[in-house]
Amino acid sequence: MILLVVILAISVIYVNTNYLFSPIFFPKGNIAQYDYSFTSFKKPVLIEAVKWDIDGNQKVIHYVTDEQEVKSLLMEFDKANKLEGYSNEKYLSEAPFPERGAEYNMNFKQVERWEGDIAQGRILINFTFFENNNVFDISGSYFYELTESFKGDILNVLSKTER
DSSP: OHHHHHHHHHHHHHHHHHBSSOSTTOOOSGGGGSSOOGGGGBSOEEEEEEEEOTTSOEEEEEEEOOHHHHHHHHHHHHHOOBOTTOOHHHHHHHSOGGGSOOEEEEEEEEEEEEETTEEEEEEEEEEEEETTOSEEEETTTEEEEOOHHHHHHHHHHHHTTOO
16 A cells, blocks of 8 residues: 555656646646647746737747746636637738737747757647737637737736847
């Protein structure tokens, strides 16, 4: 019995040390639609956010490396409401060009190595949104509600990492 408890404790410590999620607390919403398990989120996982100004020029690259902030934003992504019957045309028409503001490309990335100050690794989840719109998209095909709270949390985290 004691051996079983020791093995269980070591397993829990190993999972918590090496993975962002455990099998028990793995998200069951939008993230579950991907062919991922808790082992897909091997640490380190970060957010790479690329901000494009309204002229289409890359303005800033942010890296969010704080594990709790990354996990929190992943959980908000996981809970976002999917917009059924929504199209790319509707997405772009609701945010006309000059009013849409900056575009953000959000990459949740499993880091394999750093080359200088650029994180190299596998992109686990990617989505895009415009600063003045309340929708985010995945590959221009899937659209989700971007609540003011989620957008505020993203912009708040990014403001801490602006280069």
